Amino acid sequence: MNFIKKIKKEIFIDCCLGLLLASLPLPFGFINIALGLFIISCIISYKELKFNRNIALFIPIIYYCLCVFSLAFSIDTQATLKYLSKGIFFLIIPLFFLFIPKLSKERCLRIFDIFSYSMVVASIIYLIRATINYYISGDTDHFFYHSLVTLDVNAIYISLFIGLAFINLLNKASKKIYDYIFTFILFGFLILLSSKNVIVITLIAMGFSLLRLIKIKQKKPIIALLIVGILMSIPLSKKIYERFDLEFINTSENVVLENGIINVSIKNAWDQKHFDGNHYFNGSSFRVYQIRIFNEIMQENNSYLTGIGVSAEQEKIKEKQINYELDNYYGDLNFHNQYIQSFAGLGVMGIILVVILNLNNWIKSIRQRDILFFYFTLLTTSIMFTESLFERQRGIVFFVILYCIFNQINTSIPNTKNPPNKL
Template sequence: MGTIYNFSSNALLKRIGLSPGKKPLVFFISAVLITLPLGYAYNSIVLILFVLYSLLSAKKGNVHISKMLLLPMFLYGFMVLSLLWSIDIESTLKALSKEAALLFVPLAFFFNRRFIRMGRCAILKNFSRGMVLAGIVVLARALIRYILTGNTDVFFYHELATRDINAIYLSALFSVPLFWFLTVKSKSFWNYAGFIFLFGLIFLLASKTVIIVDVLITGIYLLFYTRMQKRAKITMFVLFMASAIILGYYGKVGERLVAEFTTKSKTENGVNILTVKEAWETQRFTHNDYFNGSAFRIYQIRIFTELLTEEPIVFTGYGLNASPKKVYEKGIEHNVSPDDGTGYGYGVQNFHNQYVETFADLGIFGFLLLLLILGANLKKAFKTKDFIHIAFAILMIALLLTESFLWRQRGIVFFTMLYCLFNGLLPKGFDKERHEKNTNNGSSRLPGVTPL
């Protein structure tokens, strides 16, 4: 039966001009990653084609199950299970379609782990170059808007990224290519240019978490991973950190850091700018109150702790993507500004913290499963001593503290594709060991005897 399936599926692929192998997989995986900054439709189509190709090109000898790749699938299974107790089944069903990458991407990798190992370097190179092209498009679009409006804000933060893909998500997409340009061997002028270009773009996007993580990881690489002489390492490290501090001080990052960590409440143009302390302690807010990023996240953690003590959600949560209903109710209770018609009112926002969001939606078991996935990813990164993998693992752990990154389609596709790319590769020498094993098994048989 398996032979019949392989024959028919391979014949179908050949009919449309494809055949099982490394090159088509490199193309499809690269395309999934490169289309992430585009609209959801483009990325979804490419993702579906990648999964279909993987299924149609599957051969029995190429299917290799991996415990690491099973973990995201278990998380998706738990999300499906949450339908049994969800307080908002409609929202949970909609979210399951967005989270489907957790199931289908690892499944596609199971069928192609040998080929993907051979194409990993090409995939990262294509993704990195694609993000440079995306960065050029983003800057060009901002320049056109500046010419039309004269407003310099178009070069910074969400205005640069646009609402279709906010600054934090775009910064994350640029970060992994940044590390590829940093670590690529035999650097050319264009590799240095690519690193500097993406580094500058990340500062313009002004996502504090991403900038801090990227700067620290780059500094660690310059100090401990380069092959330069000790004096040259220190010189490069000092120059890099000085450049980062100057960019941060004179750009929007410096302004945002000062605003985020203010400890004194103040009023500007009739708007009350709340401190972190006020966000945690105030019982009734007014619609003139303004939460900066840090204050709003503290407020969200606060209402989560209130929900945790008021309702029996420790073991189950409210169901996948069902907690916003309770967040909205808490917003009414504390009188935070409701939805203003644009979908950006404080009362309709999610927790902006993936750990809290997971606990609220899936309970403690979903939360622990998320920690297991992130911990296993980090452990594997250090075990393989792959610096890009290490950087990716640390970036994700930090980013999930400030964003519900995995509860968004773009975020879950980005994470799952790279998680599988780094953790789903077959060990080095696997094909050689399998060949030797088959040879040894064959040599033990009597000449001319065909096994049943």
């Protein structure tokens, strides 16, 4: 406590926010500990706290209240109750942000730097782990996708964290030598994670960054950016190419792969009446199949208006998997689309609130012309088409914290030390 009193209270809050973001790849216990530290930092700073009428911060709170209300009509109350404990971040974090003073650009940069450097450390640890596993087994798969970070942590979610950390360091106003090195590490690690969606969006953000650097005549960063792009094209090995290529296998007719596995086309994922254990859905066809069974579930339960209760859909998905005679694996997966996930659980109001959250981010990120905010908005809007972001605690914490930070920036105070990264 004596130590805390000696430092600025706002710095303590910023560090706690940075640590909360840094805890995302760690076991959930660490995330909860970091949340506790953030709450303590706010309580200690009670004299500086003052309620502010930031309407944007009420939207995630309303979303959580709707989740609570869904208990009244949930078809699986146990699953809904379990989700409410996991989704409490929708309530707690915005509530505290409603009392935190507006964040200066300098404070935001401090938070994001803590986060970015922690992601560098995490990347190095994962790479060391993959190297050890490679020397034990001789299998290069340890350097790619879920095998690199484990399926439980999930390569898609780690890609979100790494991508944001990379764009932050790439657009940092004044870089040290180690910042350039860390930028290389993060982008290389992102490529190895092989998330098609995140890689494409990150390349788009790199293009905006390049245009900005040309505009302000920053030659060294431009050269560094080009070198990053050239060197990091090397890790696009056969394994990563296959992850992209598999999506473009015949979209109208099923294709037989090795070992008799049948790759289901996008068309047949929607139309085919029966499957069996040999049928395999690639990323695109699987999402189409999930939209198909979502529509069937909603029609059968007549639940388009109210939904069937947040996170209560899994038994219905399992029934569809059994009905279509698919491998048990497909019965354990959620909709992998946050828009239809919220629609299924919360009805029309659920999807409307998700759209409002994203629309608010689009309007403000374009208005502020902040590259990092724009990247976060593009990334989360897009990833919600392929992942149920709010069904995993890491996804909830990632979205809610950054949503609150970006919507709590004080745009009226210019930052002379670190000029904002404009689009």
